[in-house]
Amino acid sequence: MPQRPAQPSGALPCRRFKIIMQKALFLDRDGVVNVEKNYLHKIDDFELMDGIVEVCRSYQEQGYAIIVVTNQSGISRGYYSEEDFRHLSQWMIGHFKELGITITRIYHCPHHESIDGTCECRKPEPGMFLKAQREYELDMDHSVMIGDNERDIEAARRAGVGMNFLLSEEASDSKADRIIKSLRELL
Numbered sequence: 001m002p003q004r005p006a007q008p009s010g011a012l013p014c015r016r017f018k019i020i021m022q023k024a025l026f027l028d029r030d031g032v033v034n035v036e037k038n039y040l041h042k043i044d045d046f047e048l049m050d051g052i053v054e055v056c057r058s059y060q061e062q063g064y065a066i067i068v069v070t071n072q073s074g075i076s077r078g079y080y081s082e083e084d085f086r087h088l089s090q091w092m093i094g095h096f097k098e099l100g101i102t103i104t105r106i107y108h109c110p111h112h113e114s115i116d117g118t119c120e121c122r123k124p125e126p127g128m129f130l131k132a133q134r135e136y137e138l139d140m141d142h143s144v145m146i147g148d149n150e151r152d153i154e155a156a157r158r159a160g161v162g163m164n165f166l167l168s169e170e171a172s173d174s175k176a177d178r179i180i181k182s183l184r185e186l187l
Helices: 052-061 082-098 127-136 150-158
Strands: 023-027 064-071 103-109 144-147 163-167 178-180
Touching: 023 052, 023 127, 052 064, 064 127, 064 150, 082 103, 103 127, 127 150, 144 150, 150 163
Parallel strands: 023 064, 023 144, 064 103, 144 163, 163 178
Antiparallel strands: none
16 A cells, blocks of 8 residues: 655645635616716715715625726717726715725726727626736625616626626616615515
């Protein structure tokens, strides 16, 4: 019978460790985090959606990273600048921090297909989700997306996000796992 090689002095036996990957709550910005206002880029116009703070807090307490994924074609269209977007995003992260919520990251796509051509980051493409997955080693199967448009749901599904909610008072059909009329339905 073959002999096991002796372990070096002081070495610990090899054990298999289960790697626990981070799960994420992905949020569209306009219409989910804040009230939809065409091409929002000013702090004075920012208004939180009813229930978003409580939803974020609940998911954060369950160990989810909170990640915003947002199309921002207003940049490409010239309605506001990257700097305007960064300024509002930094303010938003700070505002949520004051409410006890950590936004891990805000990903955005500044492109519009009629101006810039196609890109991998503009939803319904999954680019922003896949970048987040790589950068934060996310467990997409156990992650969640809340969007207010079918393109949000399509992008999340294409990226492998396991649970998708469409926030809509009008929709009756969706590829989402569930249509919700209010964020409070998730509490």
